[in-house]
Amino acid sequence: MNKVFVFGSINMDLVISASRVPNAGETLYGSQFFTNGGGKGANQAVACAKQGTKTYMIGSVGKDYYGSILKKSLKEYGVNVDHVCEIDDVNSGVAMIINVDNDNRIILNGGANLADKGEVAIKTIDEISVKGDYLICQYECDLDVVFKVLKHAKKNxxxxxxxxAPAIKYDDMIYSYIDYLIINQTESEILSKVYPQSREECLEAFRFFEEIGVGTTIITMGSKGSCSKSKNEEVVFVDAKKVEAVDTTAAGDAYIGALVSKLSAGCDLKMSMDYATKVAALTVMRKGAQSSIPTKFEL
Structure with a gap:
């Protein structure tokens, strides 16, 4: 089994439920407040590690209370945190999440995630990775740094x-360094101007990404499942699992971590997507981010 490295965001999630979003100048009472480790990078690393894959988190936290808790939590989930830096004079990343009717509104402060310059990631890739290992990145860190790390990973x-995610227009050259691009419908619309719902719209989005250099594109479509397209291959569709959602916070990250775990173990794309769909379905049935992601023994 190949190793998986995740270069990305590490946040503390501050979550509260409310009946609605308050208006300007208004104070509302909330309920069910809790904190837990989050950030797309950290969530994906935890999802991968929970499936039994050797997973390395590369990123940054502040040298503060949240930073120490976040590193400890990742380690407890089985993620290697030897390459997570603690940065002076900058706060750890924080996400303030308001949950209304099981739908999230999020305000994000990137903190240390945006201060990471990628030097540790490049050094770690040089020292530990071997041919065929996997690198996962997201767009919650500085995109110039993400691009630099991606190029170095392909060189290795x-x-x-x-x-x-979050979907941000950037230099199209980045796509030629991406073997697997994973996005949802909204992200597809921002990047390709196609909001895929039908087979034809999926094909249109796939053509766009294939033409600018992506190897394989995977689009998640919520209750409609997911679909993928690799160069010179047929489109693959996987149906969603019908479950009652309690908290969708980490669903996408759980899907990605589980998918890469299976790919790194040598499974084909369809099998990996099927497995990731099951992991995401179980995730939304529980509250929380990393704590809600199931292990391989729960599947």
Whole structure:
């Protein structure tokens, strides 16, 4: 089994439920407040590690209370945190999440995630990775740094996976360094101007990403499941599992981590997507981010 490296965001999630979003100048009472480790990078690393894959988190936290808790939590989930830096004079990343009717509104402060310059990631890739290992990145860190790390990973013959979230228009050259691009419908619309719902719309989005250099594009579509397209291959569709959602916070990250775990173990794309769909379905049935992601023994 190949190793998986995740270069990305590490946040503390501050979560509260409310009946609605308050208006300007208004104070509302909330309920069910809790904190837990989050950030797309950290969530994906935890999801991968929980499936039994050797997973390395590369990123930054502040040298503060949240930073120490976040590193400890990742380690407890089985993620290697030897390459997570603690940065002076900058806060750890924080996400303030308001949950209304099981739908989240999020305000994000990137903190240390945006201060990471990628030097540790490049050094770690050089020292530990081997041909065929996987690197996962997202767009919650400085995109110039993400691009630099991706290029270095490809130079070292790694398989690159990018979750382009939050979706941000960037230099199209980045796509030629992406083996697997994973996005949802909204992200597809921002990046390709196609909001895929039908087979034809999926094909239109796939054509766009294929033409600018992506190897394989995977689009998640919520209750409609997911679909993928690799160069010179047929489109693959996987149905969603019908479950009652309690908290969707980490669903996408659980899907990505589980998918890459299976790919790194040598499974084909369809099998990996099927497995990731099951992991995501179980995740939304529980509250929390990393704590809600199931292990391989629960599948």
């Amino acid at each position: 013959n790694m398989v690159t996976v990018v979750n382009a």
